[in-house]
Amino acid sequence: MPITTIALDADDTLWQNEQFFRLTEQRFADLLKPYTDATDLNERLIASVTKNLSFYGFGMKGFALSMVETALDVTDHRVPGTVIAEVLAAGRELLSYPIETLPYVDQALDQLQQTHRLILVTKGDVFDQERKLAASGLADYFAAIEIVADKTAATYARIFERHTDGPDHTVMVGNSLRSDVLPSLEAGSYAVYVPHDLTWSYEHAEEPEGQPRYARIAHLGELADAIAQFDGSR
Template sequence: MARITTIALDANDTLWQNEQYFRLTEQRFADLLRDYTDAPDLNDRLIASVSRDLQHYGFGAKGYTLSMIETALKVTDHRVPGSVIAEILAAGRELLSYPVQTLPYVDAALEQVHRTHRLILVTKGDLFDQERKLAASGLADYFAAIEIVSDKSPKTYARIFAQHTEGPEHTVMVGNSLRSDILPALAAGAFAIYVPHDLTWSYERAEEPRDQPRYARIEHLGTLAETIENLQTP
């Protein structure tokens, strides 16, 4: 196999916590609507709205906030008062200000692998919010390039690998989403390392690739360097 010279890393729930704040906001949303709807599937309807609206609003807190407002209007037949809409907007703004908490092993892993490999960040979501979190994380200096994209597809990865690496055959993508980080990177010809996160959003789940020599799964980034070396062994 070709030698891996570039490591591409996802950000949300790979380098730092993200989904846990959305779960807290889901609960706040349910609490705000408790007096205005008895819909037993409120959370499911919210998630369905978020997934459906991705094509319009993209990923991130701002699109999520718009989907919360849309769901609140639908489940209450537009009876939800303006004061509750204001509280939903406040909850959305709070999503943009939560502290950045890096995951275990992240700092040590990046310190180790950046000495031997070129690192690039490949993340999707709101540009302003992702830039804020990267700056607050203290990790920016590890990365030779930063790509904040609207979605992750084989075409997106092919462009990024062509621009920032020696080619997909020399690149490994590392992330917690099978749907966004692993499968499309493999389809673009790269290696891929899956790092599961307990709270990965259902939209990002998929079947793990079977019998794929360019794929590996690890439990945390503490074994990243060793896993990359093993992937390169014929």
């Protein structure tokens, strides 16, 4: 059997996401500037976000709470309550940014749904991910939608068993080597990496060069050809 199912990541694969977190990081720095001379403010914020993943998970809620924690930490708890309120407001604004699909997304999904089963595999806050999917107008392309706390090989194995003909007939597509590519390969599927210029540093990893089930493309307009090459190598 050829590849029958294409699993796709959402944030920064189908639509813009990280750019809005970068804008919020800058807003956070501007709010804290009068109260701290820390030169590593952004690094401390990202360290807090990373540390808190096991408590709050991925998404805007954990990011907002980590901004508050960092603000208190870098100012020795001297930051005014009014500023904390503005920090929280900046976090809530992440829910109001427009959804901007990336180039070739609609054309690729429209083409590939005619020949493959499409499923969405995204991680983060359920409310936020459902909101973005609804706003994107892409939901009807997918036969199944999985919003998970994290992406591990075990997570992918469960999803592949539930929604596909098995990992040998499935390809996972996304912009994160750490979350989309490496664990899905470990689960036995094929994987296609679609780099995004603003991918969060947490998601970086070494490319699995030489892996016969791995491919890298510049944009989703090249996905059909990558899948055809996988099928041709069987």
